[in-house]
Amino acid sequence: MNMKKKVTSIVAPVVTFLLIFAIWEFACWFYKIDAWFLPKPSEIFRSMIVDFGEYWPHLLVTLQCVLTGFLIAIPVGLLLATLITSFPLLNAAMSPYITFLVTTPLVSLIPLLMLMMGYGMNMRITTVVIQSFAVINMNACTGFNNVPTLRRELMQSMGASRLQTYRMMILPSAATDIITGLRLAAIFATTTCISVEYNAGNTGLGSQIIKYSQYLQTTKSFACIFYVTVIGLIMYGLITLLQKKIVSWEE
Amino acid sequence: MQEAKIKFDHVTKIFETRSQTITAVKDYSMEIQAGEFISILGPSGCGKSTLIRMLDGIIDTTEGDILIDGVKVNHKGKKMPSSVLRKLGFIFQQPNMLPWYTVRQNVALPLRVFGLKGPEWDNRVEELLEMVGLKEYADAHPNEISGGMLQRAGVIRAMVHDPEILLMDEPFGALDEMTREQMNMELLEIWEKTGKTIIFITHNIEEAVLLSSRVYVMGTNPGRLVETVTLDLPRPRKLSMITQKDFIEYRQLLESYIGEIDLSKIK
Numbered sequence: 001m002n003m004k005k006k007v008t009s010i011v012a013p014v015v016t017f018l019l020i021f022a023i024w025e026f027a028c029w030f031y032k033i034d035a036w037f038l039p040k041p042s043e044i045f046r047s048m049i050v051d052f053g054e055y056w057p058h059l060l061v062t063l064q065c066v067l068t069g070f071l072i073a074i075p076v077g078l079l080l081a082t083l084i085t086s087f088p089l090l091n092a093a094m095s096p097y098i099t100f101l102v103t104t105p106l107v108s109l110i111p112l113l114m115l116m117m118g119y120g121m122n123m124r125i126t127t128v129v130i131q132s133f134a135v136i137n138m139n140a141c142t143g144f145n146n147v148p149t150l151r152r153e154l155m156q157s158m159g160a161s162r163l164q165t166y167r168m169m170i171l172p173s174a175a176t177d178i179i180t181g182l183r184l185a186a187i188f189a190t191t192t193c194i195s196v197e198y199n200a201g202n203t204g205l206g207s208q209i210i211k212y213s214q215y216l217q218t219t220k221s222f223a224c225i226f227y228v229t230v231i232g233l234i235m236y237g238l239i240t241l242l243q244k245k246i247v248s249w250e251e
Numbered sequence: 252m253q254e255a256k257i258k259f260d261h262v263t264k265i266f267e268t269r270s271q272t273i274t275a276v277k278d279y280s281m282e283i284q285a286g287e288f289i290s291i292l293g294p295s296g297c298g299k300s301t302l303i304r305m306l307d308g309i310i311d312t313t314e315g316d317i318l319i320d321g322v323k324v325n326h327k328g329k330k331m332p333s334s335v336l337r338k339l340g341f342i343f344q345q346p347n348m349l350p351w352y353t354v355r356q357n358v359a360l361p362l363r364v365f366g367l368k369g370p371e372w373d374n375r376v377e378e379l380l381e382m383v384g385l386k387e388y389a390d391a392h393p394n395e396i397s398g399g400m401l402q403r404a405g406v407i408r409a410m411v412h413d414p415e416i417l418l419m420d421e422p423f424g425a426l427d428e429m430t431r432e433q434m435n436m437e438l439l440e441i442w443e444k445t446g447k448t449i450i451f452i453t454h455n456i457e458e459a460v461l462l463s464s465r466v467y468v469m470g471t472n473p474g475r476l477v478e479t480v481t482l483d484l485p486r487p488r489k490l491s492m493i494t495q496k497d498f499i500e501y502r503q504l505l506e507s508y509i510g511e512i513d514l515s516k517i518k
Contacts (some may be wrong), residue, residue: 150347156309157332157341158364172351249351
């Protein structure tokens, strides 16, 4: 029974995948759609493999930017959340601006940051960090603030120090919320990185999508988009792995 | 007369919220001797939970003093010292286990916090697990065992650092009737064996009569001491006693006090 369920959970999405691409393929062939308008998926997949040497350096640049930015954003977001929730004064002083950061589309800052920092990796990573640490911070704050009163009382009844309380009780209590923040931040990081690459420089998958679109090389454009999806999947996989490791008790 | 183990000396607690001021406990005094098993009985909202939280340093007092072994332990705005907290074990209304730790780790948590290390403490954890029949489940996580087992784990967690006083906040209120009776009898056994001082909070009259030597009846609005009843019933107590004449009389007496409180509330 369980085995059957497992097989279904793998087979069903694969069938969906094949079905969608089959319809797409068939429609392109049946309606004789031009490749510059909408290429056949088979062509896109072929290009992903055949022209891999062309995409590879850009894939690497994007992945590096997303991962580095994300990995810097995690400690920044968590540290800030810890400070904010530990000191009410800081909380009052900071919380409106954190909301600003989350709600302002940072994409609008890109031209400014380009002006200040140039087109290089530093500027790209900075943008990714700014956009993703805020959402990590916001979710971590929620987690820290929603710790059940009884658990606080338990730690108080033993006279636990701030550090003990944080390590043994608050951090694990907030783990689920923190993971949610990381998931959102991963999406923010990828989106921001691609947006920066649209505008700045000629490296990274974002820049290639723009370039190939302008040359009407839609197949290659799509190949790059699919590689962006691959990056998204890598991020998702990493976080799921982390979740399994950290909040294993919730299974 | 011997010095009281625990003394409440005209203790008052006032909570100030944005919209109102609530007197949770008003001018409460009591003295408990070492090794006594006493109950604090009252309807919800009478401040009984506030009372033992003040004793355990979880909340501040507004006025009055709390003394343990003759030493004043409440100092406004200051954390209760570790040396005092080590004398106390708190058992919550819910098991209040930390789900990321195993049962054994949960039970041993006070040892980690108090910094008590060594084989004698490790052995103590194992002995306590054995005593309440949790040995086989020691490596399980809290979500894998039943409510009764969890509450047992909560009881021995409060005892693991060998406190002199156990504070119990309606500890078995969330359990079904049968498990509750069984837990009460186990608790009496533990008390008779260890001679700890126990303060037992409850709103269940029968439970209060069955377990304790003295019952402090509290009333609401404001939370206050209404009456103290000393129970002259033989020990060891047995479940069969609840149908005996003395027991029923005590129960009715306590019911009358609780009833009066309700009447005064209506007026």
